[in-house]
Amino acid sequence: MATLAALRATTPRPLRSVSHGVARDDEEPVVVDFVARRRHRSGMDDATDMTSARAAELLLAVARRQDRTAFAELFGFFAPRLKSQATRFGWAPDAAEELAQETLVSVWRKASRFDPARGNAAAWIYRINVNLRIDRARREKRAAEVAAYDAPTASEAGLAPASDGIPAIEAMSNRDDARLVGDALVALPQDQRRIVELSFFEDLPHAEIARRLDIPLGTVKSRIRLALRRLRSLVEGAR
């Protein structure tokens, strides 16, 4: 008699991402393992030890020696994360993956232009991605970066994936700049964090922000200004 477990073990599952690194309650652990195995085979390790220093080191290796192993490590860490970020800005998965590809190819070509004194590697790589997203949207003559108000992948997912509103700091502990940003976000009061998140992922009219957060329209502008001023000083102050 075929058991359900035996069936699950033999039935191939479609490739799917794991939300925020944690299996959802309704998923079997075998799905997490499956995804992890697939990622590992294709070279996409979770690379939890990718720090800012490591990324800068890899960029340098690419710039100086055209080091393909270094490139592969950068690709393995950043490409999947560029893809997931792009989907939060409304890009379909295939297009988001193409953009991630183009971004890393551009990183290879421009690696010698990276200047660690002017900012961290993740910020530099992200900026390349933003410019490619803009160009692509322009070429496709579509309304760029339109995150539909109902899109579940947009700011609903939030900066704070855990239900209690605090980002998974532990998961970020090995990524120094991610932790810097995570610490800064945690230091903000919840209402400020939420408004920063809405501002980051969508270009919403203040009336819409007021509606979503259920706050008076007149308070939106000042709350954003206060939150960003605070965020800026936390991010700058920690350096």
Place this chain on the structure above:
Amino acid sequence: MNETMLPSEEILLKYASGALEPGVRLLVDAHFEKLPEYRSRLTPFETVAGGLLASAPPAAMREDALARALAAIGRECPDESQQPLSFIDQLQLGGWRWAGPGAHVAPVILPEARTRLFLMRISPGRAMPEHGHLGREFTVVLEGSYRDEGGAVAPGAFIEQTPSDRHKPIVDSLVDCVCLFALEAPITVRGLAGVAARWAMR
């Protein structure tokens, strides 16, 4: 340049994240081209964007994703060293129209924009048509300068105005003042010059 003539931090955050509406983004690009010393205002927001990228959950990719990237980097690489055209030369414009005494307006063609974009050229000593507006209005000065209640406004200045702001700028430079506007809603313009401007910007 005082803060009221620089993009707000809200705009800088969205510029860094990539979420900023494309028309307003164009104006901010112009602002940074004219005033590159203010690019450093972006740094903390780019750090935030980088931090969010580094902590984002990795999406599943195709099995051959890395192989494809390696193949792409092995191919001939395009020449990326050409000097870019000046900002104004890169803009795609519709026809210039008369918009009142000493004033001409041309629509800027940017299909992905959700704001209406216009280039406006005003002769020295002339006032821009006095107008209020229904939505937010963004302006960046490309050439020349003007003076309004807030003081002197020079190239690179980036102004955001809400419907409650009333302005009556007068061009005080020796050359024509050229500005790029992004409007969130049609402007309301008073007087005969207003009729001309409204017609020109229809």
